[in-house]
Amino acid sequence: MAVKTIKTPAVIIGGGVAGLAAAIDLSRRGLSSLVVERGPRLGGRVADFCCKATDSCVRCGACRLADLVRRVAARPEIAIYTSAKPVAAEADGDGWRLTLEPQRNNGPAPVVELAGGPLPRRSQVQAGAVILAVGATPFDPSAKSRFGYRRVPGVVSALELEGALEHSLAELAGGRDPRRVAFIQCVGSRDESLGHLYCSRVCCGFALRMARVIQARRPGTEITFFHMDVQTYGRAWAGELAEMREQMNFVRAMPGEVTAGPGGPQVVYAAGGRSQTAEFDLVVLSQGMRPPVGAAALSQLFACTRTSDGFLGSDAEPVASGAAGVFIAGSARGPMSIVESIEHGAVAAAAAAGHLQPLVREAAHA
Amino acid sequence: MPEVSLIWIEEAGLEGLDPAKAAKKAGVALSDGGLVEAAVVTTTEARAPRSLVNRLKGYPVKWLDLAAEVGGGPLALRQARAAAAVARAAGSAALGTMAQRYTRQPNQEVLVAGRGLAAVAAAHQAAALGHPVLLALETTRARAACADEKPAEVKRALAGLPAQVEVVTGTELVELLGAGGDFQARLQGPRRTSRRRFGAVVLAPPSAYAVPGDMPATAEDITLPVSRLKPKQYQGGEQWLQAAVIAPLGPGATAHGFARAVTAALALQKRPRVQVTLFLGEAKVASEGGERLYRDARRQGVLAMRVEPGGLRVSRDGRKLSFDDPVLGEPVDLRPDLVVLSEEVTGRAPAWLDNPLVTTAWDQDLPDHPRLQAGRTARSGLYLIGGARGAAPGDPRRAQAAAAAADLHGLLSGEAVAVPAVRDVLCASCLTCVRVCPHGVVCYAEDHIAPAPAACLACGVCTAECPAEAIAPPGWSNREMIASLAAGLKAAAGDKLVLFACRNSGMDAARALSLAGHQWPKGLLMVPVNCAGRVGVQLILRALSLGAGGVLVAGCHQGNCRSLNGNLRAKLRSGEAADLLAQVGGRPEQVRFMHLASNQPRALAQAVAELAQTAGEK
Numbered sequence: 001m002a003v004k005t006i007k008t009p010a011v012i013i014g015g016g017v018a019g020l021a022a023a024i025d026l027s028r029r030g031l032s033s034l035v036v037e038r039g040p041r042l043g044g045r046v047a048d049f050c051c052k053a054t055d056s057c058v059r060c061g062a063c064r065l066a067d068l069v070r071r072v073a074a075r076p077e078i079a080i081y082t083s084a085k086p087v088a089a090e091a092d093g094d095g096w097r098l099t100l101e102p103q104r105n106n107g108p109a110p111v112v113e114l115a116g117g118p119l120p121r122r123s124q125v126q127a128g129a130v131i132l133a134v135g136a137t138p139f140d141p142s143a144k145s146r147f148g149y150r151r152v153p154g155v156v157s158a159l160e161l162e163g164a165l166e167h168s169l170a171e172l173a174g175g176r177d178p179r180r181v182a183f184i185q186c187v188g189s190r191d192e193s194l195g196h197l198y199c200s201r202v203c204c205g206f207a208l209r210m211a212r213v214i215q216a217r218r219p220g221t222e223i224t225f226f227h228m229d230v231q232t233y234g235r236a237w238a239g240e241l242a243e244m245r246e247q248m249n250f251v252r253a254m255p256g257e258v259t260a261g262p263g264g265p266q267v268v269y270a271a272g273g274r275s276q277t278a279e280f281d282l283v284v285l286s287q288g289m290r291p292p293v294g295a296a297a298l299s300q301l302f303a304c305t306r307t308s309d310g311f312l313g314s315d316a317e318p319v320a321s322g323a324a325g326v327f328i329a330g331s332a333r334g335p336m337s338i339v340e341s342i343e344h345g346a347v348a349a350a351a352a353a354g355h356l357q358p359l360v361r362e363a364a365h366a
Numbered sequence: 367m368p369e370v371s372l373i374w375i376e377e378a379g380l381e382g383l384d385p386a387k388a389a390k391k392a393g394v395a396l397s398d399g400g401l402v403e404a405a406v407v408t409t410t411e412a413r414a415p416r417s418l419v420n421r422l423k424g425y426p427v428k429w430l431d432l433a434a435e436v437g438g439g440p441l442a443l444r445q446a447r448a449a450a451a452v453a454r455a456a457g458s459a460a461l462g463t464m465a466q467r468y469t470r471q472p473n474q475e476v477l478v479a480g481r482g483l484a485a486v487a488a489a490h491q492a493a494a495l496g497h498p499v500l501l502a503l504e505t506t507r508a509r510a511a512c513a514d515e516k517p518a519e520v521k522r523a524l525a526g527l528p529a530q531v532e533v534v535t536g537t538e539l540v541e542l543l544g545a546g547g548d549f550q551a552r553l554q555g556p557r558r559t560s561r562r563r564f565g566a567v568v569l570a571p572p573s574a575y576a577v578p579g580d581m582p583a584t585a586e587d588i589t590l591p592v593s594r595l596k597p598k599q600y601q602g603g604e605q606w607l608q609a610a611v612i613a614p615l616g617p618g619a620t621a622h623g624f625a626r627a628v629t630a631a632l633a634l635q636k637r638p639r640v641q642v643t644l645f646l647g648e649a650k651v652a653s654e655g656g657e658r659l660y661r662d663a664r665r666q667g668v669l670a671m672r673v674e675p676g677g678l679r680v681s682r683d684g685r686k687l688s689f690d691d692p693v694l695g696e697p698v699d700l701r702p703d704l705v706v707l708s709e710e711v712t713g714r715a716p717a718w719l720d721n722p723l724v725t726t727a728w729d730q731d732l733p734d735h736p737r738l739q740a741g742r743t744a745r746s747g748l749y750l751i752g753g754a755r756g757a758a759p760g761d762p763r764r765a766q767a768a769a770a771a772a773d774l775h776g777l778l779s780g781e782a783v784a785v786p787a788v789r790d791v792l793c794a795s796c797l798t799c800v801r802v803c804p805h806g807v808v809c810y811a812e813d814h815i816a817p818a819p820a821a822c823l824a825c826g827v828c829t830a831e832c833p834a835e836a837i838a839p840p841g842w843s844n845r846e847m848i849a850s851l852a853a854g855l856k857a858a859a860g861d862k863l864v865l866f867a868c869r870n871s872g873m874d875a876a877r878a879l880s881l882a883g884h885q886w887p888k889g890l891l892m893v894p895v896n897c898a899g900r901v902g903v904q905l906i907l908r909a910l911s912l913g914a915g916g917v918l919v920a921g922c923h924q925g926n927c928r929s930l931n932g933n934l935r936a937k938l939r940s941g942e943a944a945d946l947l948a949q950v951g952g953r954p955e956q957v958r959f960m961h962l963a964s965n966q967p968r969a970l971a972q973a974v975a976e977l978a979q980t981a982g983e984k
């Protein structure tokens with residue numbers, strides 16, 4: 001059977017915010033691209049994030065996805081295949097030859113798609129440059145069994161809370177009205193026992209924004225924030241953080257364990273040199289980011305390097321991969337926020353354009 | 367008036383609808399593919415087949431995201447909604463306005479002013495994208511690096527600039543008028559001042575490291591900032607040398623500043639017989655490799671001591687540091703031989719930018735705005751990058767430069783929407799538009815109102831606020847919008863409601879609902895606007911007088927508006943309209959405003975349902 005070959009200057013693996021931003025930036029530079037997304041719809045992780053504005057926008061950046069999708073749709077130079085992933089890749093002259101395989105995605109077809117469609121059949125792509133924008137993988141909190149995830153009722157992951165934020169929290173809390181909510185930070189990050197010697201950067205802000213939403217919707221909800229350090233960046237956060245310190249209970253301690261108590265999950269932690277126990281209705285584990293699940297396979301496929309934290313790319317350079325013509329964009333390169341991923345996508349695109357056009361190439365090395 | 371044809375493009379969301387019926391109900395002719403005088407197309411320009419877009423070039427066309435407006439429910443209801451939406455679009459298409467693009471061509475030349483790696487990289491990137499570039503360095507070439515950069519790195523970048531970049535030295539930008547596509551700059555050189563026009567301007571003001579103001583004041587002879595520390599000069603003797611490194615303590619502490627402090631602490635700790643105590647507020651380990659570095663420092667023997675804000679006290683002679691040991695809970699004194707203070711990147715845009723008479727729409731603190739990335743400022747075509755925007759030296763500055771260059775290239779090659787039309791005969795020269803335009807597009811020059819050619823986002827804020835109906839981006843004048851409201855409401859069936867929805871939030875949410883089959887009230891007319899700020903008192907009252915039982919204005923959340931405060935203006939104007947309504951005996955609840963994000967479809971559905979209920983209560 002003859003396999004169809006698609007020729008394109010650049011192929012982008014992953015249709016999250018970083019991949020979409022890279023595609024837009026390439027098209028601004030006059031370069032066409034093909035976005036290959038494994039899932040049934042564009043947007044990656046951000047497609048599941050709700051708005052956390054209370055009385056004003058808290059700059060989470062989630063609504064930027066709609067902008068990106070709209071702009072991608074408005075650019076005929078951007079082609080999109082959903083439900084597809086690369087299964088083979090070989091360097092070919094100055095570029096790459098990829099084999100794409102359709103993916104079966106269960107569940108109903110997405111409805112908010114503006115552009116592109118599922119890959120109909122196994123295809124070959126000939127591209128001058130490849131951008132890997134496959135995202136990071138959220139840490140699975142069950143790997144830290146002492147926090148009681150999936151064992152103690154009322155213990156949930158931050159992503160589960162996110163999913164329920166627009167709906168009802170009572171279900172998460174096992175039917176109890178959640179009036180006492182605790183967040184445990186750095187679950188799976190900054191953790192020597194796991195070998196995760198990095199901060200995931202976004203989870204402090206993520207948790208604090210959700211805490212604010214909860215307090216805004218249910219005034220009087222008691223929030224306890226167990227943490228080592230608060231990582232928030234951006235000048236405006238300084239003011240908000242001061243406000244939150246007044247309204248929430250910031251405890252600088254990493255809890256030892258979470259157990260089932262009579263009135264809800266109990267958190268055991270050390271404070272003032274003594275062991276303390278506090279009971280909550282809901283305990284939220286702020287899971288961090290891990291290198292993409294497919295990192296090993298992808299780095300083998302494209303002969304690219306990994307950072308010392310195991311993400312794709314190299315420590316020394318922001319978007320280079322160690323392989324000629326292959327670039328890394330977004331949280332596949334290391335933990336970064338939505339807005340940072342969008343900017344990083346643009347930087348990867350600039351580097352890819354440099355690879356494709358000699359004049360720009362000099363600029364990238366300047 | 368031209369006859370309006372309906373061009374129907376089948377796509378998801380329009381299943382089962384009868385184009386002929388919709389056309390008939392809306393009072394337009396269904397196109398048979400022949401020539402048209404004016405057209406309504408059922409899909410957006412972006413999704414339409416290229417051949418159609420090309421064929422319709424030069425005609426008055428209204429592109430309609432019909433699928434987003436129709437929604438789900440029984441076929442009869444969807445059919446009625448489709449007819450009203452088509453009628454609404456046809457109402458203004460009949461007026462024959464074209465989306466005129468550029469009456470003047472945007473100037474393609476780019477000015478990069480300032481110094482440092484960010485400036486040089488931006489010049490290089492813009493040139494690579496085909497723009498002639500003037501790089502105006504405030505300094506000599508040899509001193510082009512900012513105080514916080516490595517001179518050799520900047521020198522190398524300068525040497526690699528392509529020929530399209532003209533470099534002038536000792537030159538400062540002292541005044542800037544205009545906006546994207548047509549800036550007028552005054553440049554002060556070593557010998558003379560010159561004026562030149564540019565399409566886009568990138569500012570990369572000098573940056574430096576500075577010790578934050580909230581650091582403890584220790585004695586001068588033992589105190590150094592990180593950037594002046596030379597660790598090799600220190601080693602202990604019989605007595606160990608006690609060094610205190612103070613990481614950023616205040617709320618403005620950044621991960622970059624923290625990493626530099628830890629690096630300094632580690633370098634000192636590795637010297638013979640030196641003991642370092644590192645004081646910190648929060649361990650800001652979010653920089654790349656920051657956590658490893660912090661761990662390494664402690665493993666090498668650096669004592670990390672957390673202090674609460676104000677918890678690190680200095681004796682009167684500046685030689686003793688006192689703090690509460692967090693483990694022991696007791697006060698502890700330290701008499702350091704050396705105190706190293708951490709620094710943060712600082713940089714400020716030139717002071718003249720803060721002068722509202724010279725530059726409107728300027729705000730230093732905008733970098734946190736989620737829609738103003740890539741060094742954008744609110745003023746379209748003007749970029750601010752480098753240390754003044756918080757970027758750490760090296761790659762972060764290169765990255766910002768690349769993003770800004772790509773953005774300005776998009777702007778100058780036609781991403782902006784249109785040039786607003788000004789009707790000089792009506793204009794009262796009140797300068798309201800100059801004052802309110804969030805993007806600095808409108809200038810007053812040579813005795814008339816002169817908008818810049820590539821900067822307008824067609825937000826319509828000027829149109830809503832102009833007292834004389836003298837300015838509007840093409841397609842968004844009161845005349846056109848009222849004609850379309852009239853036609854749409856006339857064709858709408860059932861209890862009539864109007865939703866003015868911002869394209870950045872409300873319309874995206876509406877689209878998500880429609881495509882998921884949400885059943886809208888039958889008589890709901892959606893009116894997409896580029897910014898809620900387009901909706902003034904007049905439009906709201908007109909919608910009511912034309913038969914709407916309720917009006918909802920959906921704009922972005924506070925702090926998220928692409929046009930800065932268009933959403934707040936809309937909120938204000940909705941309130942005014944409600945008050946006026948109450949004064950003439952109407953019910954103020956018929957006019958509502960809501961803040962919304964594109965990912966909040968459920969909130970929109972609920973607000974529309976509530977509005978329908980209010981309108982139905984009569």
Ligand SMILES: Cc1cc2nc3c(=O)[nH]c(=O)nc-3n(C[C@H](O)[C@H](O)[C@H](O)COP(=O)(O)OP(=O)(O)OC[C@H]3O[C@@H](n4cnc5c(N)ncnc54)[C@H](O)[C@@H]3O)c2cc1C
Binds near residue numbers: 288
């Ligand atoms: C728990 C958690 C909370 C967060 N909270 C916030 C927050 O509050 N604010 C914030 O700014 N950021 C937050 N983030 C970070 C945010 O999710 C990321 O910045 C953003 O999603 C990164 O976008 P991306 O495009 O790099 O990756 P992703 O969004 O992960 O997208 C990657 C895409 O690539 C696709 N893909 C993967 N492998 C393949 C393959 N082999 N072939 C084809 N396609 C593939 C995936 O299906 C996916 O669509 C959070 C992250 C986590 C895990």
Ligand code: SF4
Binds near residue numbers: 061064963
């Ligand atoms: S940035 Fe986040 S909080 Fe702000 S409006 Fe968008 S989704 Fe809501």
Ligand code: SF4
Binds near residue numbers: 185186187198
């Ligand atoms: S962002 Fe906060 S919660 Fe996440 S790893 Fe860093 S310190 Fe821990």
Ligand code: SF4
Binds near residue numbers: 792832
């Ligand atoms: S607001 Fe209207 S009347 Fe006033 S200067 Fe501008 S165009 Fe003229």
Ligand code: SF4
Binds near residue numbers: 802805817
């Ligand atoms: S429409 Fe908006 S951007 Fe354009 S001139 Fe008017 S106020 Fe400025």
